[in-house]
Structures are given as C-alpha cells and as structure tokens.
Amino acid sequence: MNTAASSDLPYLDAFPGPSREAWRAAVDKVLKGADFEKKLVARTADGIRIEPLYNAASGARAFRSEAGRWHVAARLDHPQEQAAQALAIADLEGGADTLTLTPAGASAARGYGLVADDVATLDRTLGGVMLDLIRLRLDPAPQGRVNALMLAALIEKRGHAPADLSIEFGLDPIGVLAGQGSLAAPWPEVGRRIATVIAALKQRGFLGPFITIDTRPYHEASASEAQELGAALATAVAYLRALEAQGLPLAEARDAIAFTLVADTDEFMTVAKFRAARLLWSRVQEACGLSPKPATIHAETAWRSLTRRDPWVNLLRGTVAAFSAGVGGADSLTVLPFTTALGLPDAFARRVARNTQLILLEESNLWRVADPAAGAGGFEALTQALCEQGWSRFQDLEHQRAGDLQGMLAALANGHVQQGLARERDAAAKGVTTRRTPLTGTSEYPNIRESAVSVLDIAPVGKTTSRPSGSTAERNPGEIIKSLIDGAQRAEALIAPHQALAIEALPSHRLAEPFEALRDRADAQPTRPVVFLATLGEIADFTARAGFARNLFEAGGLAAPSGDGFAQRGATDLDALVGAFRGSGAKLACLCGSDAAYAEEGAAAAELLTEAGATVWLAGRPGDSEAALNKAGVSSFIFTGCDVVETLERAQALASA
Template identity: 35%
Template sequence: MSQVPPPSAKDFPPPSTDAWRRLVEKDLKGKPFSSLQSSLEGGLSLQPLYTSQEAPTPAEPPGVVPYVRGTQPLGHTEGGWTVCQEYAGPDVASTAEALRTDLERGAQGVWLLLDAPHGVDVKDAAALKQVLAHVPLETTPVHLEPARDVLAPAALLLQVADAKRVARSSLKGSLGVDPIGAMARAGAAKVDVAGTLAKAAPMVTSLLKEAPGLRVLLVSSRAWADAGATPVQELAWAIATGVEYLRELERAGVAPGDAARSVQFALSVGGQFFPEIARLRAARLLWSKVVAASGGAPEAQAMSLHARTASGTKTKRDPWVNILRATAESFAAVVAGADSVSTAPFDEALGAPDEQGRRLARNTQLILRDESSLNRVADPAGGSYFLEQLTQELARAAWTELQRIESLGGMTRALVQGDVARVLTEAVAARDKAVRSRRLPIVGVSEFPHLTEAPVQREPHSTPAPVVPEGGFAPLHPVRLSEAFESLRDASDRFLGRSGARPRAFMVSLGTLAEHTVRSTWVTNALAVGGIETVEQRDFANASLAADAFASTGTPLAVISGPDTLYPEQVPALAQALKAKGARTVVVAGRPGDSEAAFRAAGVDLFISAGADLFQLLKTLHQHLGVA
C-alpha cells in the first residue's frame, strides 16, 4: 500500500465564481444565465448560487441587536416556541370547548379573533369569562384580535383576570389594540387612530409596571395579507403601522421605548418557504432599526413576533393538500424564529373547522417540535449565504416601501387616500395572471385535480355584504389564490347535478402511445382543472373513423393531441372530419406556429398550451359546452 497521503482540500485551488459561471453558461447551450434565476414578487430574484463573496457581514448572534437571528440567545432551545392556536367561531360555548380540548392536548397559547360573524361573539366580560373558562390565565398566553371596537376587549380581559383572582403580573399575551388593522377590515375612514391610541396610552404605561408580560398594542398584517399583499408590502405596511403607533403614543406621553415594549406583531407566512424565513428575519431587523432610531434601548428593540399560516394559500378543492401547505408554512415560521405560531386547520377555507381539522393543525406543530426536534437548534437559518443575503434584500425592499408610505403621511393616510387599495389591486392582478397561466401552480386545483374527490362538508362562514361607511372606503377584501379555478369546478358540479354527467371533451391522440402520451396526459389534467372529463380515442385507422367515434359521445368539444411532427399532415383533415360530424369546437394541443392559419382554415377554433391563460380558455370551453 502506498505511504503517500491522499491530497487534502488545501492542495486544490479554490474554484472561483467566474469559473463556475463559465461552466454553467457552457452547459446552458445558448440559454441566458438569467434563465436559472427565479423571480420573486417585489422585484427580487433568487440566484442559482450564493457564496461567501456576495454574502453580507454575518449577523450578530441570537439574542443580540438587531435580532436578525432571534430575540433569545438560545433560540427555541429553552422551552421551544409557543403553540398558539387561533379561534374564530362565533359560538361562545363551542369555542370554550375547543379551547379546553386543545390545551389538554398540546396547545400552549390562545389567539381569539373577536366580533361576530367573523370572530367569537364576545359582548361583555361574562361572555369572555365563559370562553376562557378552561384556560389557566396564570400560565397560558392569551391574545385578542378584535375586528371593530379595539379598546373594549382589552378592558374585558383584565376584568376576567381580576374576577379569577389572577395576578396581573403573571398575565401573558396581548390585548389587541390595533386601530389601523380595524380600519382596514371595517373600511371606516372615520376611525380615530390618534384618539384610540391616546386612550390606550394610560393602559400602556400602567401595564408595563403591573403586567409586563401583557402587550397592549397589536400590529396585525392579517388585513393586508388576506387581501393579497406581496410579502414585501405586508412587511413594510406592518412596520409602517408600528411606526405610526410609536409616533402617536409619544404624542400621548409614552416614550418610544416603552411603547415598543408594548407592541405585539402578528404576520402571515405564505407558501414560498425560504423567502418567508428571510422575511420574518427581516421583520425583526427593521423593527430594531425603527426603535433604535426612535431612541429605544436595545431590549426595547426586540420584536415580539407571532406567525400564522396564510389564509390565501388554502384551497376548498382537495383541501387535504392544505395539511402540507400549513406544515411547510409552520416549518418556515419556526425556522425563522417566531415566538409563537398558529397553524390553521386544513378545512378553514370551507367553513367552521371541525375537531379533526383542529387536531391535525395542533399536531402539526407538536410533530415539528417533538419528532423533528426543531426546538433543539438555536437558529437553523443562521449562516446560510442564501438566507442571510435574501434577508438583507427583503429588508431593503421593505424599507423602500416604508419610505414611500411615510411620504404619503403614514399608514392611516395611505389607507384613507386609497393608495393601499390601489397597490393591492395591482398585486392581486399580477398574481392572478401567474395563477391563471399556471406559472404559480396550485396542487389539487390547477395541477393534478381530482375530479372524483369526495367533498369535505363544513358549516360555511357567514359573509355579510360589506358596507361602505359614509365618507369612508371599502374594506379590504380577502382573496385566495385558487378562487378563479375553483369557480370553474363549482360550475362543473352544478352541470353534473343538472345533467347527471360532467361536461366532456373527446380527445383524438395522434401517433403511437410513446409519441402522444405526455401531451395527452397534460391535456387531460388541464381540462380536469375546469371540471371537464376526457374521452380518448387512439389507434384509429383514419380521420373518418375518429370522427364517427366522436359523434357517438354526444359532446360538442373535440381536442386533437399528439406530436408536432404529425400535425401539419393530419390536423387539417381531422378537424374537417370532426366539424362535419357536429363538433362545435375543435381544440389543438400545443402551439401551432406557422401552421396556425392552415389549421384555423380547416376548422380549428382554439389552441391549448403551457404558459397560456388556462382559466380564460377553460371559461370559453364552459360557454361552448353550455356550462353556466
């Protein structure tokens, strides 16, 4: 055996980024390097490689200003994050029972959405006491998030604690005073943000001494996130809201540092795993900078951060996939260092979640903690060149948007003047375009739909028509990514109920199985997105026989699918034969290229291909098929 030691890493010259890029560009064979980049909302992009050369200066350790890596020196390793579930059912008794069950089986905190019909119907201290009947206030954080009157519930919680003889010094949670959030949800331009905060100022001052674990103010991004804000917008507007609260409380006599220690943040976590981790880290960085600029001490700069799984990413169709979505979103929140996390039940988009939905949601976090051991690492994201750089990029983009809001006069004025609604309309339109073309795919809805899925039935949410106050603006309207395609599936279900069968398409597959199977399978799934079943014909001797088979199905829709090489020869004759047998609409799968004019002259009406507006095509096919 040779006695010469093997070469070590130090014997090889370190590869340079330029050398790597040259090799990559060679393998791309003419494609631009930018084809390896992924675009993010807000003008950001993900690079194919991140190295120490481009990475920012390493962030301070966890527990050190500016708290990018978390507000605790040991992260979640000292007890873990708080499993804090949200409750929104209007019925007081059922909410109290759900609380009891969840706290007995692993939940550690309570987040109450208040004001019926969208939240728990708590009108007085007696009702709140009933809701919290099984909640040990001495050990359980309780957070309130009222939709309308943001001051009254705060006083009610203190009354309940006093009635239970619970020392205020042991209380933990937040009281939910969030007038800007209430304004966004209610659409009332006459909400007196400054007056509300002035009334809350004495409570802030007193509770900092009596109940230091109880935060009076809430900055909830729920209204923006549910209405379709981009991650950058949601982050910037949350910080802008916090800035306005600090400013107004200072006018009411509360020092910015004291006010900051009384603010609870609550952000939504969407479906882009790594960018969402970076965004929550950026939130702590930005808030630290804001409080520092306001004169707050280092301990006042630590953000108290609650993260919730996003509502807009959840679907009504194939809702079981929501379990995976919520798991990824909860995972991201924990890795990002959120202090508490709420995992929404998989059936929340359908209506009031049942016990199974709450159990699966609760157990999602318990598995992440107890089986995946996410509470054993202080900062799982720390040191990643990718995440460290993306954190800085998101922070800079959000800071730019924050400056724009400040130039308008702050978050309240941006809302009242309609700027927020305008920006949201643009953001939703851009995202909807990506969804409709399936550049932003939704599993179970726009990708891999399950036409024969058993429906999941839930008591639907009450959704009264929004009322625009006199002199006010319309409340921000919640949207979900899947709504457009789900409307097509709903129409297909109604057609099934009327006729006893789903709308159908007859598909003629050209060539051998190996030649057409990929495209034909793609077409079958694309049509199923709109609730259209496919009847396939292949291995036919001639166009006439294929047309005869089409006529026997009784559908007016025919689709031709196969390899591009066979199209110029076979599509014209086949389209003519299908039209002669009564086809009202003939669709060709793929891009026609130079043959488009010839195909249309032969009777082809539409083309279906990847990257096109699938929603509009399916909507057109519904009209041709008589689907309302």
C-alpha cells in the same frame, strides 16, 4: 458555495477548491447556448433576484427575546360557548400552549368567531382553562378596546395576578381600518383611547404587549414581502407617534407593540421576511433613539394560499409555511387547519394543525438552533434585499399626507396603499390564471372526483350593525372593568361613533378563487361537461399533450377522458376517431398529438370533426401550421402560458351549450 477549505475537515485540502468560474463553465455547457438569466434566475414580486447559487455569507443577526421552542397557538373562533370551551380544552391537552381568541367580527374569524356579550359568557367559554399556565392572545377586531377590557375583567374576576400572565391584547385600529374600512372616531381620538386603555391596564399590573400590528389584511390583498414589511413598520411608527403624543415615554410605547406576520408557502422568502422584520424593527428603534429590543412576532399561515378544492394539499402548504416561520424565528405560530377555507374546522382538522407544529418541534427539532439560516448565502442575500426593499416601502408610506394625517393612515386614506396592492394583485392574478403560479390540486393535477371533507355544521355569525346612542368616552377604563366584572353588558362599554374615518377597505382574496368558481359552475350542471380528446398517432406521440389538455380542462371541472388512441398502421384511424367523438356526447373536441402528427393529419382530423358537429381546439402552439389548421376548423389553441381561466370559461360555455 464555500470555496474555502474548512479547518474542521482537513481532508478537503487534498481536493482542488471549486470556483464560481468553473461552475459557470459547467452550467453553460449544459445550457447549450440558452440564456442563463431566463433559465436559472428568478425574481420575486419585489424584483429581487433569486440566484441559482450563492457563496457562503454572513449578515446582521436579530434574535428572539427568548431562545428555544416557539409557542404553539390555536385559534378559538367557535361562536357557541360550550363547543368553543370543548375545543379550547382539546387544543391545550393536545399540545398547544397558546390560545388566540378571535372575536366575531374580526376579519380573521371568516364569518365565525367568539361571541361574548358579557364576562360571564367569556368565563364559561374558557371554563377549565388555567389562564396562568398558558399564553392568551386577542385577535385584532372591531371594538378592540372593549375586547381588551373584557379580558382584563375576566382575569380580575378569577383572581389572577396580571403580572403573572402572558397576554397580548390585540389592539390594532389601523389594521381594522385597512381590512374593514372604518374607524369609529378621528385618529387623534383613537390614539387617546388606546393610550388611556394601555395606561389603565398597566396600572392594574398587565405587562402587555397591548398593540398587535397585524399584516394579514395587506397579505390577503396580495401584498409582496416588502409591502408587508413596509406596512408593518409604518403602522408601528404611527402607534409610536400616537402614544408619545399622549405622554407615554417612547420606550414604553415600543414595549407595548407586537407583530403578526404571515408565513406563506415560499420557504426562502418567508424565512427571509421574518429575519428582515427583526432587523428592520431594530433599525426603527435606533432611529427613535432607543436601545433596540427584540420584536415579539406571531406567525399565522397564509389564508390566501388555502384552497377549497383538494384541501388535503393544504396540509403541505401549512407544513412548509410552519417550517419557514420556525426557521425564520417566530415567537409563536398558528397553523390554519386545512379545511379553514371550507368552513369552521372540526376537531380533526384542528388536531392535524397542532400536530404539524409538534412534529416540527419534537421530531425535527427545529427550535434547537437559534437562527438556522445564518451563514447560508441565499438566505443572507434575500434577508438583506428584503431589508432594503422593506425600508424603501416604509419610507414611501411615511412620505404620504392626507389632510391632517400622515404616514400609514394617510396612505390608506388617500388610496396609495390600495393602488399599490391592486397592481400587485393584478400581477398575482395573471400568474395564477396562466398557471405560472401553479396551485396543486386546483389549477394543476385537479381531482374532479374528490370526496368531501367535513367541517362543523354551523352557520356564520351575522354582523351586528347597531351602535349605542350615548357616549361613554369619558368613563375611566378601570370603572368599565369593574362594571363588566359586576355583570355589565358589552354594549355598555361601547362608544358611539363620532366623525368616523372611512376608507376603501382592502379586499381579502385566496389565489385559488378563479378556478374554484369554474369548478363550482361545472359541478352545478345536471351532468358534468365533457371534452373529447381527439388523439392522433401512437400513445407515445400523444400522451404528453393529452395529459396537458386533460389537466387543463379538469381544472375547470370538465371531464376529459382519454384512452389508447386510434392508431392504425403508423397513422390515425380518423373514422374511428370521429365515431368515438359522436358517441361521447361532447361538443368540444381537442386535438392532441405530436407536431409531426399535426402537420400530417391535423387538418384532416379537424375537418372531419367539424363536419361531425364539433368545435375543434388543439393542444400546443400552432407555429407555421396555424393558417392551415384554422382553415380546417381549429378555432382555438391551448398551450403553456395561455390564460387558462379565460380558456376554461369558453370551454364551459361550448361544452354546456
């Protein structure tokens, strides 16, 4: 809310400037005594206030290293080399300029992923791809050191000058530890290996970045925005310490680091999170005595927001997330195809994911403004609040100790991170199960007659548990690259586990899973379970609650048809209602009507339906009539804010008994 007249708009001087006091007086008049805080002020998972109105404001700016378009990235995660090669070419011809190689075993592969046991296979998988004309990224994964060396070997085999290529090598053993629960060696040894690989790659001319700080494991375990930022900073500092301990200058260690953040469906918080990430990384660099350089940030749309039911809604989720990441200043972006939660996406789903970005770039021109949110009071306030909260979370992680470990590694080893995320996960689950966090197409407005969408017909890749018995720890990475070029297998470059570090792995959840399990259970029945909506009075009297009840029951896969009702001369024909119940084959009946209808006819209808063999529920809060309705046979009430998942579990049991 800008109270100052703009010199560019002199005609505004003819009108009185609005004041916050005048606005608040108008709001209070509309609220009619209702609590302002409860009605118009929301809070994020971190407790940050979301005000209904903000004044124009300015804040610290942290720009990208290169202004202009963000890079459109597509994941390459098909395990069959010919199919992967065809998909890569289609993505690049269709507008992508970045390929993210997602190896089998990576958490991001979701059970699929590229399979390449030697450089020749990787070469065929990227056949026809001109590596000097695109950007390449490696997703963090187990055996990340070998993945990086294999990619370097491919570059040398093809004769490219490494300095002419843009490659992010994706080393992130801390992220892999968080998501999968183990490191193959003690942390000092892991740090030594990372430093050795980086030195070898830099010596051969590669520019990096070499380390990717991946916050997806934390986000998928229900991290809030501040928790995600705190984890990113604490992980970055852990790598800075490890590389500095191996003799790498701090400035070079900083330059080796890039970030992958999650773009979620909350536009305001996602924009603020990306802006805050840049500011916080600058602050860390200043604290290290460095002159700040812009962070390199890749964005990926949120896995946890995807749904298996009515997956077309994922197109909207992906669009909001992509918009938010673009406005927030991501350097590159991956939009997960809308069928990702169902299996390996086909060419159509991948094309739609690419085009989501291309439309935002080419038609909406989002890239033409360096920081579109600058000066907007809401975004500036949220950015500053996230900077404060993220820094506080970072400091909390830095204070952790576990044996010889400190900071992020100690926080993972002693369970501090897991406990914090578990609390956040419980709160998020409560929001979903009560539908205070609505999931369109799943918990709200479900379609129990939805048609199936297509995914690629391919089985997930089995996990390899075998490890080499010998150790190649002392082998020079340059020698490994040469042997890989000469045809050596991946296994020859692996290092046998030694005093492995194990922790409790972070779980990966999608918000929709509780409702999807209910729908799957209902769909598995020989016939779909049915709930009879026992409507009272005229259509205008029961439509709202009948719609609420149908929406609720269908979220659990139960059919809940309703018609024109049983109104007769201003009342309800209870005989016709009971007869319709008997003919429906249902075992559960839910009364739907107005408060007046419940007071006048609710008890009588409940008694008759109970006598007819129904278990009777009622849509709405019972109020003062609860005792009388219970006595008449109403055994449960459904209402806004109830635990919908628990309610649907009981409804399924009753309807299927």
